[in-house]
Amino acid sequence: xxxxxxxxxxxxxxxxxxxxxxxxxxxxxxxxxxxxxxxxxxxxxxxxxxxxxxxxxxxxxxxxxxxxxxxxxxxxxxxxxxxxxxxxxxxxxxxxxxxxxxxxxxxxxxxxxxxxxxxxxxxxxxxxxxxxxxxxxxxxxxxxxxxxxxxxxxxxxxxxxxxxxxxxxxxxxxxxxxxxxxxxxxxxxxxxxxxxxxxxxxxxxxxxxxxxxxxxxxxxxxxxxxxxxxxxxxxxxxxxxxxxxxxxxxx
Numbered sequence: 001x002x003x004x005x006x007x008x009x010x011x012x013x014x015x016x017x018x019x020x021x022x023x024x025x026x027x028x029x030x031x032x033x034x035x036x037x038x039x040x041x042x043x044x045x046x047x048x049x050x051x052x053x054x055x056x057x058x059x060x061x062x063x064x065x066x067x068x069x070x071x072x073x074x075x076x077x078x079x080x081x082x083x084x085x086x087x088x089x090x091x092x093x094x095x096x097x098x099x100x101x102x103x104x105x106x107x108x109x110x111x112x113x114x115x116x117x118x119x120x121x122x123x124x125x126x127x128x129x130x131x132x133x134x135x136x137x138x139x140x141x142x143x144x145x146x147x148x149x150x151x152x153x154x155x156x157x158x159x160x161x162x163x164x165x166x167x168x169x170x171x172x173x174x175x176x177x178x179x180x181x182x183x184x185x186x187x188x189x190x191x192x193x194x195x196x197x198x199x200x201x202x203x204x205x206x207x208x209x210x211x212x213x214x215x216x217x218x219x220x221x222x223x224x225x226x227x228x229x230x231x232x233x234x235x236x237x238x239x240x241x242x243x244x245x246x247x248x249x250x251x
Contacts, residue, residue, distance in 0.1 A: 005169040012174035013050040036220040043227040069143040088116045105137035150181030
């Protein structure tokens with residue numbers, strides 16, 4: 001399947017390279033994972049697609065096609081949300097510049113979670129140009145623009161020069177609902193590996209699965225080793241150089 005094609009690797013961050021944690025600002029990758037990413041990136045074109053701000057780490061990738069919405073997000077929506085959900089213990093707001101994430105992983109009461117969702121949905125009725133999408137214990141608020149991780153994947157492929165999908169074998173690894181758009185793109189291309197990270201069976205467009213970030217790391221290491229082994233075996237062996245004295249000894 002990979003013969004004659006260049007493998008390009010796309011990685012989600014939270015829940016894929018780092019474990020899901022209560023505080024999103026503490027979703028750090030391990031040194032071992034960082035080493036695995038560095039290793040695989042030396043073998044293949046590799047991109048990390050994340051909704052986080054790029055300045056939260058060099059590993060984060062963010063696309064910014066919605067500058068006209070920035071002032072509304074920063075000057076209005078965030079402040080209104082902060083004022084209204086302050087009473088929900090355990091809730092947090094993450095400012096991703098062009099996207100607002102309302103986290104409720106640390107909200108212990110299901111009743112409070114329901115109240116939180118109702119507050120957010122009520123507030124956002126005043127902003128019809130924005131939409132709410134769900135994730136793992138998070139509500140993400142973003143402008144209604146034609147942009148998602150699937151389109152990000154296509155944009156990166158085009159930027160890397162893969163206008164002809166016959167020349168590329170994309171691998172996308174992600175764990176959340178927002179990654180499904182990228183899985184769909186690979187399915188549409190007709191070849192590649194959409195891989196979901198999940199310890200339980202779930203409905204998904206992905207064709208393959210890895211259990212958790214530790215399994216992702218093992219996969220990246222094996223992928224890099226396979227590439228290096230393939231390169232070594234395909235490299236032509238150097239010709240043996242025999243000097244004149246050696247030639248004489250053979251006669």
